[in-house]
Amino acid sequence: MRNTYIENNDFTDALHSFCSKFNPLSSEIIETKNSLNRVTEKAIFANVCDPIYNAAAMDGIAVCSKDTLTASEINPLTLNEDQFAYVNTGNPVKYPYDSVIMIEDVIIDNNKCKITSPSHPYQHIRCIGETIVASEMVLSSKRKITPFDIGGILASGNETISVVKQPVVTIIPTGNEMVESVSSLKEGKLIESNSHVFSSLIKEYGGIPIRNKIISDDANELEKAIQKAIAISDMVIINAGSSAGTKDFTKSVISKLGTVFVHGLAIKPGKPTILGVINNKPVIGVPGYPVSAYIVMEKVVKPVIETLLGLPISSRPKIEAKISKRVVSSLKHEEFIRVALGYVDNDYFAIPLERGAAAVMSMIRADGLISIPKHSEGIEINTKVSVELYSSIESIKNNLVIVGSHDVIVDIIGDSMPIVSAHVGSMGGILALKNNSAHIAPIHLLDENGEYNISYVKKYFEPNSMALIKGVGRVQGLLTEKSNPNNIQSIHDISKGFSFANRQNGSGTRLLFDYLLKKNSIDSSLITGYEKEYTTHLAVAAAVKNKIADCGIAVLSAANIMDLDFTPIANEEYDFLVPVKLLNDPRVINFIHILKSKDFAEKINKLGGYTTNNIGEVIIIR
Numbered sequence: 143m144r145n146t147y148i149e150n151n152d153f154t155d156a157l158h159s160f161c162s163k164f165n166p167l168s169s170e171i172i173e174t175k176n177s178l179n180r181v182t183e184k185a186i187f188a189n190v191c192d193p194i195y196n197a198a199a200m201d202g203i204a205v206c207s208k209d210t211l212t213a214s215e216i217n218p219l220t221l222n223e224d225q226f227a228y229v230n231t232g233n234p235v236k237y238p239y240d241s242v243i244m245i246e247d248v249i250i251d252n253n254k255c256k257i258t259s260p261s262h263p264y265q266h267i268r269c270i271g272e273t274i275v276a277s278e279m280v281l282s283s284k285r286k287i288t289p290f291d292i293g294g295i296l297a298s299g300n301e302t303i304s305v306v307k308q309p310v311v312t313i314i315p316t317g318n319e320m321v322e323s324v325s326s327l328k329e330g331k332l333i334e335s336n337s338h339v340f341s342s343l344i345k346e347y348g349g350i351p352i353r354n355k356i357i358s359d360d361a362n363e364l365e366k367a368i369q370k371a372i373a374i375s376d377m378v379i380i381n382a383g384s385s386a387g388t389k390d391f392t393k394s395v396i397s398k399l400g401t402v403f404v405h406g407l408a409i410k411p412g413k414p415t416i417l418g419v420i421n422n423k424p425v426i427g428v429p430g431y432p433v434s435a436y437i438v439m440e441k442v443v444k445p446v447i448e449t450l451l452g453l454p455i456s457s458r459p460k461i462e463a464k465i466s467k468r469v470v471s472s473l474k475h476e477e478f479i480r481v482a483l484g485y486v487d488n489d490y491f492a493i494p495l496e497r498g499a500a501a502v503m504s505m506i507r508a509d510g511l512i513s514i515p516k517h518s519e520g521i522e523i524n525t526k527v528s529v530e531l532y533s534s535i536e537s538i539k540n541n542l543v544i545v546g547s548h549d550v551i552v553d554i555i556g557d558s559m560p561i562v563s564a565h566v567g568s569m570g571g572i573l574a575l576k577n578n579s580a581h582i583a584p585i586h587l588l589d590e591n592g593e594y595n596i597s598y599v600k601k602y603f604e605p606n607s608m609a610l611i612k613g614v615g616r617v618q619g620l621l622t623e624k625s626n627p628n629n630i631q632s633i634h635d636i637s638k639g640f641s642f643a644n645r646q647n648g649s650g651t652r653l654l655f656d657y658l659l660k661k662n663s664i665d666s667s668l669i670t671g672y673e674k675e676y677t678t679h680l681a682v683a684a685a686v687k688n689k690i691a692d693c694g695i696a697v698l699s700a701a702n703i704m705d706l707d708f709t710p711i712a713n714e715e716y717d718f719l720v721p722v723k724l725l726n727d728p729r730v731i732n733f734i735h736i737l738k739s740k741d742f743a744e745k746i747n748k749l750g751g752y753t754t755n756n757i758g759e760v761i762i763i764r
Contacts, residue, residue, distance in 0.1 A: 148414055149406035152516075153441075153476050156404045160417045161445055163403075164424060166284075166452030167307040167376060174295045177287045179348060180305040181451045186281045189299030191271035196236075198229040200266040203248055203255060204239035210260040223253045235267050242266035274298045284452045286348070309349040309450040312371035313337045316357045316364060316383045316392075317430065336381050336435050340428075343439050347447045349377070359383065361391040368395060372420050376450060379443060380416075382430030392416055392427040400425065408516055410475040412438045424450075432502040437478050440511075458530045463490035465512075465527050466545070466579040467566070470520040476513055481529060482562040483509035484543030484580070491579040492529050493545065493564045496677075509533040509562070524577060542729040546571020546583035547650045548678040549716055550699050551614060551752070554745050558736050559729070565677045567649030572602055575719060581730060583719040584613065586650035588657055594715040599763045609725060610761045611718040611734060614746065615753035617698045618654060619710040621686045626707045630693045633658050633711065637668040643685040643694030646675040654712055655695050680704070698751025722762060734758050 169183035198204065203226040213219035229235060229242060241261040249256035274280065280298045281291055287305075295303060320334035321327060334356055341351035352375060357367050364383070371378045383392040393416055396402050400420030405427075407415045411434035416427030424446050428438045445455040463483060471477045481492040492512060495504040510529040514521060521527060541562045544552060548565035555561060566574070571583025587598040599608050621643075622630050628640055636642050645651040652675075659666055666672045671691055676682045682694035683704040701708035724730050736742050738758035746752045 149404065150408045150413070150474060151404050151406060153407045153409045156407055156417065157442060157445060160403060160424070161449045161455070163419060164422075164446070164449050167309060167450050169304045170307050171302050171304055174292060174301055174303050177292060177295070177303060177305060178289060180287050180308070181348065181453060182281050182283050182285045182287065183304040183306050183452075184283045185279050186295055186298070186300055186303055188274045188276050188278050188280050190274075191276045192274035192297040193268050193270060193272065195234045196264075196270055197268045198231055198233045198235050198242050198266065199268050200242055200244045201230050202243050202245040202266065203227065204229045204235045205241050205243060205261060206238050207241040207261050207263045207265070210241070210243075210257060213257045213260050215258050218249070218256045218258050220251075221255045221257065226255055240264060240267075284454075286453065306451050307376075309377050309447050310352060310375040311344050311349045311377045311379060311447070312352045312354055312375040313340045313344075314354040314357055314364070314367050314371060314378065314380045316359065316381060318359045320356045320382075322356065336428075336430070336432060339432075339436065340379060340381065340439060340443075343436075343443070344447070347444050348451050348453075349447050359391065361395055364391050365395045365399065368399060368420065368425070372399075372423055372425075375423075377423060377446065378420070378425045380425070380427045381435060383427065393418075396420065396425055396427065407442075408475050409437070409441070410472065410477045412441070412478075413475065415442060417442070433480070433505055436505055441478070458532070460528050460530055461490055461510075461535070462526050463492040463510075463529045464524050464579065465521050466491050466493045466523070466564070466574060466577070467570075468520065468523045469494055469514065471514040471518055473517050473519065476516045479512050479514065480504045480508035481510050481512055482507055482541075482564065483529065483531075483533065483538045484541050484562045485539045486543055486581060487578045489578070490529070490538070491543065492527055493543070493562060493579075495564075507562075509538055524579075540729070542582065542733055543580045544582045544584065544718075545574040545580035546585055546719070547716070549584060549614075549616070549697065550680065550703070550749060551716075551746055552584060554742065555733065555736055558742070559732050567646055567652065568598075569648035569653075571719065572598065575608075575721065576602065581720065581724055581727065582611075582733065584716060585719050586616075586654075586714045586716045588650070588654050588712075588714065590657075595717050595719070596763060599719060603763070605764055606762060607722055608763050609720050609722050610763060611720055611737070612756040612759040612761065613715070613717045613737070614757060615755065616714060616716050617708075617710050617751045618651060618695060618712045618714055619698060619701070619708045621683055621694045621696050621701045621704075622692065622707045622709070623686065623689070624705060624707055626709075628692055631709055633662050633664060636693060637664050639670060640692040641690075642669050642671040643676055643682040643691035644669070644672050644674060645682065645695065646677050649677075650714070650716075651679070651695055654714065658711065699746075699749035702750045725760065734760070 205226045240263050243261050315334050315337040319332050321331045337353050344351040357364050380392050383390045396418035402418045404417040414429045415438050418425040428435050480495045484491050510531045512527045540560045544563040547568045568585040568587045574580035575583050589597040679696035679700035682696040683700040685691045686694050687704045
């Protein structure tokens with residue numbers, strides 16, 4: 143039976159209402175030395191002073207300060223052996239001594255010492271209780287303990303402390319299509335990886351994860367698994383089965399065992415989330431798609447775990463950044479967009495990544511997350527947005543921002559230096575440079591005269607403001623299945639009803655294809671699949687490999703990687719456009735160094751289809 147209705151509850155209201163149903167867990171006593179990242183159950187007070195005696199803060203001599211009053215540079219004072227005592231850092235300074243003079247300021251002469259300046263009472267002495275006074279509060283309640291906190295707690299004489307118990311969270315992965323390992327992969331089966339991501343996140347949030355075996359799409363089996371999990375844990379997460387399909391049983395089983403408070407949040411991705419309670423314990427149905435699952439873990443599961451720990455709901459650090467392109471959004475949801483971040487011309491730029499709920503690589507590449515509020519139609523280019531950070535500011539500032547045409551060689555460069563790349567096509571790269579939102583734009587733009595790149599640079603930029611870093615010569619061609627069973631040999635053959643994998647509008651490959659269609663007097667309406675766009679050469683190759691398309695246009699290296707047949711149709715120049723003012727930027731200098739390196743040449747030669755005659759040469763466009 144299909145669940146036909148998923149609500150669209152306001153996210154903030156639903157979350158706060160749900161979290162308010164739970165109290166912090168009970169406490170336990172643990173050894174202080176093992177308390178890192180645990181949460182204090184109550185305030186911790188000092189049992190002893192630190193230090194518990196007057197301690198020397200320097201190596202030197204302990205003296206009575208009143209005996210040193212006459213010392214000066216002009217009239218050094220000699221102290222007899224009964225007027226001082228040698229001390230090392232940490233030694234007790236006992237009566238009658240009340241001051242320490244550093245050994246560097248002492249002239250030793252047999253058993254006597256000369257000093258050239260007076261000392262004052264308790265100079266270079268850590269007095270009793272100077273750091274911590276017995277009975278003072280060392281840490282407040284509901285505080286996550288840091289490494290430095292551990293030192294202070296131990297110094298205060300607390301070898302054990304009371305902390306909030308860590309929530310035990312059972313994760314139940316579901317789905318007939320899920321398998322545990324790659325050895326079980328076949329058509330119709332997928333590797334179950336979400337639960338392992340969840341386990342790591344739960345540890346990061348402060349909980350203790352327990353991973354259940356994969357449960358098939360069977361209501362009775364799921365019910366038994368949830369009952370067992372409720373008995374041994376403080377919280378249960380059920381992954382997948384939260385939507386409205388005929389095999390989605392999570393809502394009905396939670397309803398049978400407890401109460402469903404929410405089914406459906408006004409967020410994207412993550413709408414099918416279920417918030418339920420069984421035996422006064424939170425039970426959360428998390429969508430199965432990886433990006434949806436992560437968003438719900440971060441935005442829902444994390445706050446619930448923090449509530450069980452007695453902590454306030456937290457958020458990651460944020461910065462302001464300019465959005466690098468227009469982003470359209472639905473009016474019905476609060477939408478979370480993954481972004482890569484770069485630092486260009488003293489501004490942070492947020493580059494939106496692929497938005498699909500299954501686009502797991504967008505999470506790997508993301509430096510942060512932005513939110514588009516409900517009832518908003520989107521964000522215009524260059525608008526400042528608040529970005530929740532996943533990466534450090536230092537790493538973001540080290541990134542070389544590469545926006546433009548895709549080629550595998552950009553990924554190879556990214557293995558040798560920190561880069562942020564966005565595959566928006568050659569024209570998209572030119573727009574990014576016009577907006578100062580990128581350092582480098584890979585381009586391969588063919589004009590009507592058959593010339594690559596230079597005419598486009600002259601069209602869009604002032605003379606002497608831009609430079610081309612020569613990249614590679616590469617071969618574009620038609621990709622077909624091995625042995626080319628349909629005998630697709632030319633642009634004309636594509637128009638005979640074969641399905642085609644096209645590149646996105648604005649990409650150099652798309653411009654080349656359109657140029658060839660025009661040259662051969664072929665209307666694009668005759669190309670089956672012309673409207674379906676792919677953002678990378680590898681995506682085109684994958685479409686052909688998996689028989690989604692009969693053929694596509696891409697570079698030879700993509701065909702080689704996917705083991706496809708390749709029919710050459712054009713040689714082209716794939717270069718890197720950069721503002722002249724950035725040629726002395728250390729990141730750009732490193733980029734050019736990598737292009738010219740023997741190691742880089744060896745790597746791209748293995749791929750095939752490239753020439754490197756003038757690679758790394760810098761040409762100022764006059």
